[in-house]
Amino acid sequence: MTEIKTGLPENTPTRLQPPKTTKPKKVTVFKIIERYAGYYFLRLSSFMVNLLGEKRANKFGISVGRLFYKRNKKYGPVAIKNLKLIYPEKSDEEIKHMALETLENFGKSATEFLRLPRMKDEELLRRTHLSEDGLEILRQAYDKGKGVILLTAHFGNWEMMSARYNYEGFIVDAIARDPELKKTADFMHQTREKRTLRKMYPNKNILPVMRALRQGRGIGILPDQHDMYGIVIDFLGRKARMAIGPAVLALKSGAAVVPTFSVRKPDDTFDLVIFNPIIAEPTGDNNADIQKLTQQFADIISDMIKKYPTQWLWFHDRWRPNVHLRSDEPYVEGN
Numbered sequence: 001m002t003e004i005k006t007g008l009p010e011n012t013p014t015r016l017q018p019p020k021t022t023k024p025k026k027v028t029v030f031k032i033i034e035r036y037a038g039y040y041f042l043r044l045s046s047f048m049v050n051l052l053g054e055k056r057a058n059k060f061g062i063s064v065g066r067l068f069y070k071r072n073k074k075y076g077p078v079a080i081k082n083l084k085l086i087y088p089e090k091s092d093e094e095i096k097h098m099a100l101e102t103l104e105n106f107g108k109s110a111t112e113f114l115r116l117p118r119m120k121d122e123e124l125l126r127r128t129h130l131s132e133d134g135l136e137i138l139r140q141a142y143d144k145g146k147g148v149i150l151l152t153a154h155f156g157n158w159e160m161m162s163a164r165y166n167y168e169g170f171i172v173d174a175i176a177r178d179p180e181l182k183k184t185a186d187f188m189h190q191t192r193e194k195r196t197l198r199k200m201y202p203n204k205n206i207l208p209v210m211r212a213l214r215q216g217r218g219i220g221i222l223p224d225q226h227d228m229y230g231i232v233i234d235f236l237g238r239k240a241r242m243a244i245g246p247a248v249l250a251l252k253s254g255a256a257v258v259p260t261f262s263v264r265k266p267d268d269t270f271d272l273v274i275f276n277p278i279i280a281e282p283t284g285d286n287n288a289d290i291q292k293l294t295q296q297f298a299d300i301i302s303d304m305i306k307k308y309p310t311q312w313l314w315f316h317d318r319w320r321p322n323v324h325l326r327s328d329e330p331y332v333e334g335n
Contacts, residue, residue: 035181042187046114054123057111058268065107069100075315079103082314086236101310105264109157116163117194127269128164128262134274137258138170141277147213147255149246151278153224153301154313156262161272162220163195173199173212174220175245206245213253221246223294224301225316231291233298236305238319240298247293250280259300264311275300 045064049057069076079099087095141148150165150172152158162172174192178185189200198217201209209219224235227243235242250257256277262270278296282289305312 035179035184039181039184039187042114042184045111046187046191049111049114050118054115057115058108061107061109061111062104063107064110065103065105066100068107069103075103078317079314082316082318083309085238085319087309098310099314102312102314105311106313106315108264108268109159112157113159113191116159117191119163119195121167124160124163124167128160128272129269130164130168130272131274134260134272135168137274137276138165138168141256141258142170142216142218144256145216147216147253148218149213149249149253149255149257150218150220151223151246151257151259151297151300152220152261153222153304154316155224155301155304156264156270156308156311158220158222158262159192160270161260161262162192164272165218166195166198170218171198171216172218172220173201173209174222175201175209176222178202206249209249210253213249213255219249219255221249223297224312224318226318226320228320231294233291233295235298235318236302240319242294242298244290244294246297247280247290250278250293251282251286251289254280257297259297261304263304263308273304 045060049060052060069079076099079102080095083090083095083098087098090098138148148170152161162174165172179188192200199212201212201219212219221243223230223243223246227241230241230243232239233242234240246257249255256279258277259275261273263273264270278293280289280293
């Protein structure tokens with residue numbers, strides 16, 4: 001095979017491939033029906049929430065979250081399982097309450113996302129609180145001209161946060177995993193591009209992302225979910241796999257990594273939290289650098305989740321039984 005010169009650190013993949021034991025997923029008729037049902041429910045919900053207005057749309061989102069908690073065979077049970085794993089000291093009632101609140105917050109975030117294309121600037125500014133100190137951190141990071149890696153998570157309402165940053169003049173693109181159904185993926189892209197994100201990049205290839213950083217653009221990355229091709233780190237006190245993309249990009253590009261989160265308040269406004277930038281400093285040991293940075297990112301996200309636990313998506317199957325890899329070695333192409 002002809003070697004491709006990418007300019008990336010040695011042993012860094014430009015495309016991550018699954019282990020040889022990975023088998024293609026079978027797509028059943030039921031799964032296809034489920035995906036189309038999800039798409040049409042999304043379109044119907046979008047139509048409805050844009051008729052309802054802010055307060056009634058949020059109430060609709062709460063109802064959807066409660067419905068998912070009670071009727072969905074995955075979301076409620078997975079959230080409860082994960083919460084019990086991380087909070088063994090809490091009672092069953094406390095765990096169930098946290099799981100329900102998580103789904104209610106997700107329902108509200110979903111309706112807010114669907115309303116974003118038609119949301120007036122006045123509402124966006126009123127509901128997203130951005131401090132002058134935070135703005136200055138972003139300005140200084142963008143002004144360096146090396147691009148900015150906006151490190152965040154499926155936490156609060158990351159879509160509202162992105163919309164506010166775009167309103168302030170900061171270009172925000174993102175790396176994202178598309179839904180399985182193309183219709184759903186297209187709808188999500190169109191909704192985002194109207195207000196929140198300029199471009200979406202697939203998570204299979206980092207080369208277009210490197211080009212965007214060289215152009216001084218911001219790249220939003222949410223590495224808090226399971227990545228089967230990632231490395232083993234400690235996440236909320238448990239071993240889990242996490243994507244190496246943010247660390248690889250930071251080491252190669254020299255772009256500042258700015259951790260940022262949206263924290264939902266009781267009145268459904270958001271405090272936009274912006275941390276001081278992290279500048280990657282390569283030591284010559286690529287694997288060790290990736291491990292150290294990825295763990296640092298995991299710790300930042302974990303701290304936010306510990307502080308506001310019901311604002312994170314606990315219904316994702318984050319901790320897998322087959323997580324055991326060498327914790328000092330990234331899973332890269334060829335391993």
